[in-house]
Amino acid sequence: MTKRHYDVVVIGLGAMGSASLWHLARSGVSVLGIDRFSPPHNQGSTHGETRITRRAIGEGEALVPLALRSHQLWRQIETETGADLLHETGSLIIGRPGDNVARPGRTGFVDRSIAAARHFNIEHQVLSAAEIIARFPNFTPQDEEIGYFEPGGGYLHVEACVEANLKLARRHGATIELGTKVLELGDDGGGVKIMTGNETIHAGQVVVSAGPWAPGLLGAPFDEPAQAHPAGDALVRNRAGSPPDMVAVPGVHVASRRGRNRLFLWLSQHQRGVDENRRRILWPPIRPGRHRTRRNR
Numbered sequence: 001m002t003k004r005h006y007d008v009v010v011i012g013l014g015a016m017g018s019a020s021l022w023h024l025a026r027s028g029v030s031v032l033g034i035d036r037f038s039p040p041h042n043q044g045s046t047h048g049e050t051r052i053t054r055r056a057i058g059e060g061e062a063l064v065p066l067a068l069r070s071h072q073l074w075r076q077i078e079t080e081t082g083a084d085l086l087h088e089t090g091s092l093i094i095g096r097p098g099d100n101v102a103r104p105g106r107t108g109f110v111d112r113s114i115a116a117a118r119h120f121n122i123e124h125q126v127l128s129a130a131e132i133i134a135r136f137p138n139f140t141p142q143d144e145e146i147g148y149f150e151p152g153g154g155y156l157h158v159e160a161c162v163e164a165n166l167k168l169a170r171r172h173g174a175t176i177e178l179g180t181k182v183l184e185l186g187d188d189g190g191g192v193k194i195m196t197g198n199e200t201i202h203a204g205q206v207v208v209s210a211g212p213w214a215p216g217l218l219g220a221p222f223d224e225p226a227q228a229h230p231a232g233d234a235l236v237r238n239r240a241g242s243p244p245d246m247v248a249v250p251g252v253h254v255a256s257r258r259g260r261n262r263l264f265l266w267l268s269q270h271q272r273g274v275d276e277n278r279r280r281i282l283w284p285p286i287r288p289g290r291h292r293t294r295r296n297r
């Protein structure tokens with residue numbers, strides 16, 4: 001069998017992988033997307049009809065620029081595919097100012113949403129309990145609770161988003177292989193070997209966007225959750241606090257925000273009850289031209 005080589009292989013084509021695949025294909029690198037099922041499907045985290053989206057991210061202000069950009073991109077994808085994806089119905093978060101709940105990511109959630117909106121100049125309104133009841137009579141907040149209302153918040157048709165991403169990826173030349181399970185990754189002397197049941201595929205770099213399956217595929221140290229970093233150059237640190245780009249796994253790195261052409265991959269939390277804001281980024285910078293590309297082949 002001919003040895004197959006790609007600049008990048010994306011493993012897992014849910015919300016994260018399908019978007020990565022599209023952007024990689026558009027950037028001109030040769031890219032293969034692999035999924036064990038046929039996305040959109042009902043097995044992964046991206047299954048279901050809708051997902052909430054908002055701009056002022058109470059889980060961490062480091063995420064706000066990504067959320068802002070994502071809304072622009074959803075509109076772009078709608079224009080390019082004709083798909084109906086984003087509905088900006090407005091979103092309402094109700095909470096007690098200064099609360100201190102058991103889940104760390106949720107403490108002061110409404111305060112942090114308001115602070116993020118102010119910091120990034122995101123249109124919003126802060127409502128008293130009485131104002132919430134007047135505007136949204138199906139809610140009955142307690143007197144001391146307040147509401148953060150973001151008119152641009154709303155929801156996405158999540159499986160249609162995956163379909164649209166994959167459609168655009170194909171349009172930009174990505175190869176997509178469905179029903180193929182990646183069993184193992186290995187060092188390929190500067191690149192990565194991707195072992196499936198049938199063959200070994202070679203790649204300059206690999207994006208692992210296997211959702212809840214990622215820890216099993218990657219093993220240590222990626223089976224420990226990383227935490228979103230609140231601000232600064234580094235967007236994530238691993239649990240031990242090591243700086244990004246320092247995790248020594250062949251071909252797989254934790255990415256930092258610095259530099260051009262860097263791509264972030266956000267893996268969903270694995271199944272051990274990790275907070276939604278504890279996600280991982282596993283991607284070194286893409287450097288078109290470093291490996292064989294569709295353009296220079």
Ligand SMILES: Cc1cc2nc3c(=O)[nH]c(=O)nc-3n(C[C@H](O)[C@H](O)[C@H](O)COP(=O)(O)OP(=O)(O)OC[C@H]3O[C@@H](n4cnc5c(N)ncnc54)[C@H](O)[C@@H]3O)c2cc1C
Binds near residue numbers: 013051052181214
């Ligand atoms: C009930 C629920 C509600 C949520 N609500 C929201 C919300 O309102 N707003 C929001 O922003 N987020 C929400 N989320 C989170 C969001 O849905 C996830 O973060 C997102 O779908 C994760 O996508 P993913 O691509 O990382 O993972 P997945 O969708 O799980 O994709 C992983 C893919 O990898 C493939 N795969 C796995 N292992 C292999 C392998 N070995 N070889 C090949 N392929 C493989 C799988 O088949 C799958 O297609 C919610 C999640 C859940 C579960």
